[in-house]
Amino acid sequence: MTTVLRTTAPITEPTPAPPILPAGTDPLLRLEYDTRPPTGPGATRCLSHPHELAFRGIPATCRACRARRDWMLINHGRRVWIRCRCSNQWLEPEISRADFDALITSPDITNYPSVEDCLAALGFDGAFAGIYLT
Ligand SMILES: [Zn+2]
Numbered sequence: 001m002t003t004v005l006r007t008t009a010p011i012t013e014p015t016p017a018p019p020i021l022p023a024g025t026d027p028l029l030r031l032e033y034d035t036r037p038p039t040g041p042g043a044t045r046c047l048s049h050p051h052e053l054a055f056r057g058i059p060a061t062c063r064a065c066r067a068r069r070d071w072m073l074i075n076h077g078r079r080v081w082i083r084c085r086c087s088n089q090w091l092e093p094e095i096s097r098a099d100f101d102a103l104i105t106s107p108d109i110t111n112y113p114s115v116e117d118c119l120a121a122l123g124f125d126g127a128f129a130g131i132y133l134t
Pocket residue numbers: 062063064065066067084085086087088
């Protein structure tokens with residue numbers, strides 16, 4: 001498990017209707033997570049994903065260091081980014097907010113005041129570039 005400092009993001013934006021989660025989530029996509037309820041669409045939500053991550057049969061690969069696992073997924077609004085340990089990060093259009101929600105195996109998730117806080121807390125700020133911790 002990843003140890004994460006818990007911080008609270010004071011978000012005041014209205015909460016939309018929750019997305020409908022697709023059935024049959026791949027068990028390989030189960031994530032480690034820490035707990036903190038999402039606070040709304042303005043929240044930045046981060047998930048560590050130590051395993052390979054494949055959408056539509058194509059595994060995600062870091063273009064910078066060719067890593068194929070140990071990701072962090074960042075959700076803000078409707079967009080989801082994949083970030084590598086090497087600090088390379090890209091917007092992944094194949095992952096929707098609903099997909100992100102489907103990867104959460106609990107209604108609880110960690111929220112951070114900013115992506116930077118999240119990256120530092122999870123060790124994705126480049127400090128562990130090239131190092132697999134799992
Ligand atoms: Zn990388």
